[in-house]
Amino acid sequence: MANGEFRLRVRYGKVGRLRWLSHLEVLHALERTVRRAGLPYAVTHGFSPHMKVAFGPALPVGTAGENEYYDIWLTRYTKAEELLSLLASAMPQDLAPTAAGYVGDSEPSLGAALTIARYQVEVTGKGSLTEQVHAAMKSLVDSGTLTVTHKGKHKVFDLARSLPEETRVTQSADGSRIELAVRIGPEGSLRPEALVRAALQSAQLDATVVRVTRTDTLIEQQEGLWARPL
Amino acid sequence: MTRTDLWPAIEPLLARVERPARYIDREWGALHDGEAAYRACLIYPDTYEIGQANQALAILYGVLNAIPGVAAERAYLPWMDMSAAMRETGVPLFSLESCGAVRDFDLVGITIPYELTYSNILETLDLAGVPLRAVDRSESDPLVVGGGPSVFNPEPVAAFFDAILIGEGEEAVGEIVSAHRAAKAASASRAETLHALAAVPGVYVPSLYETVRDAKGAYAGTQPLPDTAARPVVEKRVVADFDAAPVAIAGIVPFMDVVHDRYGLEVLRGCTRGCRICQAGMVYRHVRERTPDHILRDVVAGLACTGYDEVSLTSLSTTDHSQLEEVLRRLQRRLEGTGVSVSLPSLRVDAFGVEMARLVSAGGKKSGLTFAPEAGTQRMRDVINKNVTEEDLLGSVQRAFESGWRRVKLYFMIGLPTETDEDIQGIGELVHKVFRTAREATPPAQRGGLKVAVSVSTFVPKAQTPFQWEPQISFDEIGRRQQVLRDSMPHKGVDLHWHDAEISFLEGVMARGGREVADVVEAAWRGGAVFDAWTEQFRLQRWLGAFAETGVDAESIANRERLQSEPLPWAHISAGVAPGYLWRERERAFAGKTTPDCSFAGCTGCDVCDDLEVKIVLAGDSRG
Ligand code: SF4
Numbered sequence: 001m002a003n004g005e006f007r008l009r010v011r012y013g014k015v016g017r018l019r020w021l022s023h024l025e026v027l028h029a030l031e032r033t034v035r036r037a038g039l040p041y042a043v044t045h046g047f048s049p050h051m052k053v054a055f056g057p058a059l060p061v062g063t064a065g066e067n068e069y070y071d072i073w074l075t076r077y078t079k080a081e082e083l084l085s086l087l088a089s090a091m092p093q094d095l096a097p098t099a100a101g102y103v104g105d106s107e108p109s110l111g112a113a114l115t116i117a118r119y120q121v122e123v124t125g126k127g128s129l130t131e132q133v134h135a136a137m138k139s140l141v142d143s144g145t146l147t148v149t150h151k152g153k154h155k156v157f158d159l160a161r162s163l164p165e166e167t168r169v170t171q172s173a174d175g176s177r178i179e180l181a182v183r184i185g186p187e188g189s190l191r192p193e194a195l196v197r198a199a200l201q202s203a204q205l206d207a208t209v210v211r212v213t214r215t216d217t218l219i220e221q222q223e224g225l226w227a228r229p230l
Numbered sequence: 231m232t233r234t235d236l237w238p239a240i241e242p243l244l245a246r247v248e249r250p251a252r253y254i255d256r257e258w259g260a261l262h263d264g265e266a267a268y269r270a271c272l273i274y275p276d277t278y279e280i281g282q283a284n285q286a287l288a289i290l291y292g293v294l295n296a297i298p299g300v301a302a303e304r305a306y307l308p309w310m311d312m313s314a315a316m317r318e319t320g321v322p323l324f325s326l327e328s329c330g331a332v333r334d335f336d337l338v339g340i341t342i343p344y345e346l347t348y349s350n351i352l353e354t355l356d357l358a359g360v361p362l363r364a365v366d367r368s369e370s371d372p373l374v375v376g377g378g379p380s381v382f383n384p385e386p387v388a389a390f391f392d393a394i395l396i397g398e399g400e401e402a403v404g405e406i407v408s409a410h411r412a413a414k415a416a417s418a419s420r421a422e423t424l425h426a427l428a429a430v431p432g433v434y435v436p437s438l439y440e441t442v443r444d445a446k447g448a449y450a451g452t453q454p455l456p457d458t459a460a461r462p463v464v465e466k467r468v469v470a471d472f473d474a475a476p477v478a479i480a481g482i483v484p485f486m487d488v489v490h491d492r493y494g495l496e497v498l499r500g501c502t503r504g505c506r507i508c509q510a511g512m513v514y515r516h517v518r519e520r521t522p523d524h525i526l527r528d529v530v531a532g533l534a535c536t537g538y539d540e541v542s543l544t545s546l547s548t549t550d551h552s553q554l555e556e557v558l559r560r561l562q563r564r565l566e567g568t569g570v571s572v573s574l575p576s577l578r579v580d581a582f583g584v585e586m587a588r589l590v591s592a593g594g595k596k597s598g599l600t601f602a603p604e605a606g607t608q609r610m611r612d613v614i615n616k617n618v619t620e621e622d623l624l625g626s627v628q629r630a631f632e633s634g635w636r637r638v639k640l641y642f643m644i645g646l647p648t649e650t651d652e653d654i655q656g657i658g659e660l661v662h663k664v665f666r667t668a669r670e671a672t673p674p675a676q677r678g679g680l681k682v683a684v685s686v687s688t689f690v691p692k693a694q695t696p697f698q699w700e701p702q703i704s705f706d707e708i709g710r711r712q713q714v715l716r717d718s719m720p721h722k723g724v725d726l727h728w729h730d731a732e733i734s735f736l737e738g739v740m741a742r743g744g745r746e747v748a749d750v751v752e753a754a755w756r757g758g759a760v761f762d763a764w765t766e767q768f769r770l771q772r773w774l775g776a777f778a779e780t781g782v783d784a785e786s787i788a789n790r791e792r793l794q795s796e797p798l799p800w801a802h803i804s805a806g807v808a809p810g811y812l813w814r815e816r817e818r819a820f821a822g823k824t825t826p827d828c829s830f831a832g833c834t835g836c837d838v839c840d841d842l843e844v845k846i847v848l849a850g851d852s853r854g
Contacts, residue, residue, distance in 0.1 A: 017237075018485075020250035025485040032258070032483055032537030035570075043569045050539075050569055062245055090537070092258050210242075 005042050006074045009230050011099040014065045018094035023058035036090035042073040056110040064213040116218040119192040121178045127205030128175030136203035148194050162190040237329040243315040251486035252278035255326035259482040262327050266301030270337040271325045275350040278306040283490035288478035290403050303327040323358035332358040341378040345740035346763040352755040364392045382513045383693035383800035386740050386747035388436035393427045397466030400475050405430045429459040432467035451797040465804045470844045472499050472518035480535045492540035493532045501546040502829045506615045509692035513805035515838040517829045519849040522557045542573045549578040552850035558589045580622045584629045598637035599630050606656025613819045624667045631671035637681045644711045645689040645703040651714050658718025687729030690738045693800045696815035699792040702738040732770040738788035744799030749780040808837040
């Protein structure tokens with residue numbers, strides 16, 4: 001961080017219809033919001049100057065996020081609450097910011113700090129009764145590993161490591177809802193819908209994933225506690 | 231009208247298609263008025279990312295939404311994966327804002343952008359569940375109105391529209407809507423409504439016209455039916471006071487990557503340089519410039535409303551603005567330190583153009599420069615009235631490369647009237663010279679990165695231009711001339727790109743065809759033609775099949791010279807330029823005589839100003 005710059009961390013959601021945006025589209029939308037809001041944003045030096053901003057882990061197209069984060073560097077100090085309301089008034093509603101606060105110079109980047117994500121996966125269809133889905137999830141997790149094939153490449157996930165917490169299944173309006181936590185990081189993250197699909201498939205349940213929401217992105221602290229970055 | 235919200239049916243389809251952001255709305259700046267009594271859906275008949283940037287639609291969207299009781303929404307043509315999913319599940323074409331069925335709107339406005347989108351217009355109507363032809367529409371169908379750049383020969387698509395607005399829409403669109411609302415209030419029938427619309431200046435109602443044939447069965451003109459308000463000649467609308475005309479300040483800011491993803495402000499309208507090949511230059515006359523004060527005001531407000539990091543000053547030829555230098559200097563000062571950049575879409579081939587490019591890229595990135603000399607020899611450039619010399623071009627190239635540019639793109643045409651093989655070889659020679667000039671102006675260590683790109687298209691004669699009577703060169707001849715050019719082109723360091731000859735041929739048929747071509751468009755669409763403007767989707771075979779099926783002789787439309795006495799299929803549509811002027815310009819072309827730019831050299835007699843009671847409006851009194 002250059003001298004005289006202030007690092008503001010913003011929490012926001014990507015919900016409603018805007019869950020259909022790609023990460024790059026969200027990024028552009030947020031940059032444009034910062035300009036509309038008139039924030040005193042810092043600009044990188046070099047060949048093609050652009051706004052100094054850094055994001056947490058990307059959300060795929062179609063997946064909603066309720067507590068997502070980005071850091072933006074400002075050239076002037078203004079109260080965080082004031083900035084939050086400026087941003088809120090310049091942002092499409094389904095990407096609205098919900099909190100903002102300054103973060104210290106030496107804090108690690110969001111990308112490095114956020115290693116846990118909580119998800120909610122909704123399934124519907126004939127075989128989506130809570131007990132059935134629960135049993136399907138349990139037998140997959142007990143099997144120990146999951147092999148995911150993406151663009152012809154196979155990746156094997158150690159489920160005990162990838163799922164740091166017990167998975168819960170509850171009844172929802174038109175099927176059931178699976179809540180789980182996933183370890184995320186540079187070595188590849190398990191996509192929750194891939195996990196749930198595999199479980200439904202191996203149990204031969206006639207049900208489909210209709211909605212995936214990342215409800216939280218979290219920092220795993222040394223004592224093993226999980227904390228929000230803001 | 232019933233109002234349905236189709237979102238619950240649309241959302242499940244999104245996981246199956248590419249780029250769902252095309253279909254979700256919720257962009258910053260989109261307007262949602264669920265209560266309006268009168269609803270219009272404005273449609274660009276191509277994908278979201280192509281249509282979203284259209285400034286004319288953005289302006290009309292603003293104008294219509296500002297009328298009390300009127301709501302305007304948007305729709306684009308879904309990509310093929312989405313339309314297949316929609317057909318499979320029975321979801322009709324929908325508007326973005328309210329996800330309403332397009333067929334439930336009062337008015338459906340469809341842009342007619344370019345010849346190769348004609349099949350998309352049919353795809354749009356079909357997906358909406360609206361009968362393709364105006365004559366087949368019932369009282370419960372919406373009014374389908376067209377408008378846009380490609381209306382100066384509307385005949386190939388006339389049958390698909392209830393009405394077509396000729397010319398600029400800022401003022402006319404409100405008049406069309408009020409005529410329609412009045413007709414609705416009076417419970418007028420569809421037929422009565424169309425008569426009322428024909429009385430609005432600039433509005434062409436195709437069904438109120440018939441084609442006339444002579445004793446030998448040859449085409450003899452298109453005339454209004456007796457006892458209608460339809461005019462024998464429909465004259466284009468122009469906005470006289472362009473400086474005061476509405477601009478789309480609070481534009482819609484897209485989420486996905488779109489073409490021209492920046493804030494665009496039209497700084498001048500019209501062009502009077504008088505290139506004889508250019509339809510836009512003829513049909514968008516006269517010239518009207520916005521003042522620097524208004525440009526600055528609108529750019530600053532537009533950027534604040536949208537949050538874009540780039541602004542583009544648009545027009546047919548932005549470097550023609552008499553105060554451009556002042557505008558750029560003032561903008562540069564305002565935007566310093568914000569990371570916001572300014573861009574100019576097209577450049578003049580002279581020192582001034584390069585100076586302006588230097589101003590907009592000061593300190594920043596130098597992307598390629600584009601010049602359009604169009605022809606390789608001075609004789610040929612005089613024929614088409616491209617008032618540019620070899621010295622202009624080479625001087626500009628030299629300055630550009632001395633100022634750090636390393637890439638230049640040149641546009642040329644083959645198949646121009648009177649063209650000989652020497653003219654074609656002249657293109658190769660000129661490219662040679664450009665390359666040498668660029669090389670000499672580049673420090674030896676950097677010469678490796680130097681690139682000259684050459685793009686060559688085939689000339690397509692257009693309606694309402696001095697060459698509207700000319701034959702387009704045939705397929706075989708295109709092939710032969712391309713070979714001549716290839717043989718004369720330097721091989722090293724030059725990147726040669728051809729515009730597809732098959733596409734030029736079809737453009738040529740659509741550009742000057744008459745009413746009979748509507749059958750061809752429909753047959754081609756039924757045969758699977760859609761997204762023809764996307765080169766990878768274009769299949770000439772479908773069109774050849776459609777010509778065979780309908781018995782329309784494509785060659786006699788594209789490749790035949792017309793007589794002066796011959797009635798032209800677009801003669802009942804006027805851009806205000808007198809046909810006599812066009813013929814005179816044609817004769818001057820063949821005599822190799824140029825005609826100066828009337829904005830500065832005085833009136834050259836095209837009649838637009840008298841005819842439409844307008845005046846050329848310049849912000850300053852000299853060109854830069
Ligand atoms: S009428 Fe004369 S001044 Fe007006 S656009 Fe035509 S040539 Fe130019």
